[in-house]
Amino acid sequence: MRLARTLLAAAVLAAAMPAAATAHHGWRWTEGENTRLTGTITAVKLGNPHGEVTLDVAGTAWLVEVGQPWRNDRAGLTPEKLVEGVEMTVIGETAADADRKVIKAERVIIDGTEHVLYPERD
Known part of the structure; x- marks a missing residue:
């Protein structure tokens, strides 16, 4: 009985996790x-x-979601380029909730170089 409850709880948790991950x-x-x-x-x-x-955009703090480490590397967006004080342009999709200052970056431009994080979305 105890094993059955444990397995049921694990199955419910496993089913809920992908939905939560996809949502964010x-x-x-x-x-x-x-x-x-x-x-x-x-x-x-x-x-x-x-x-x-x-990113400080005209006095407003925006949270920019860049890619996973492998995606950033593939796009040439190295940690050395992402440092405090650097000017950066982001092209991407903002949160549907206008109160959230979050943007998911598709492309990032630093020093005139464009780093394409999601070429499949072009």
């Missing part, structure tokens, strides 16, 4: 249109499931 890490939470933002990097946190860059 997919594109469903975005507005569905590209927006361009330019600002100065004030903080960086790279790693999995994706990197996060805080």
Whole structure:
């Protein structure tokens, strides 16, 4: 009986996890249109499931979701480029909830070089 309850709890948890991950890490939470933002990097946190860059855009802090480490590397977006004080332009989709200042980057431009994170979305 105890084993059956444990297996049932594990199955319920496993079924719920993909839906929660998709809700945040997919594109469903975005507005569905590209927006361009330019600002100065004030903080960086790279790693999995994706990197996060805080961008000061005219006095407003925006959270920029960049790619996973392998995606950033493939696009040439190295940690050395993502440092505080650097001006960065982001092209991507903002949160559908206008109160959330979050943008999922499709492309990032630093020093005139465009880094395409999601070529499959072009």
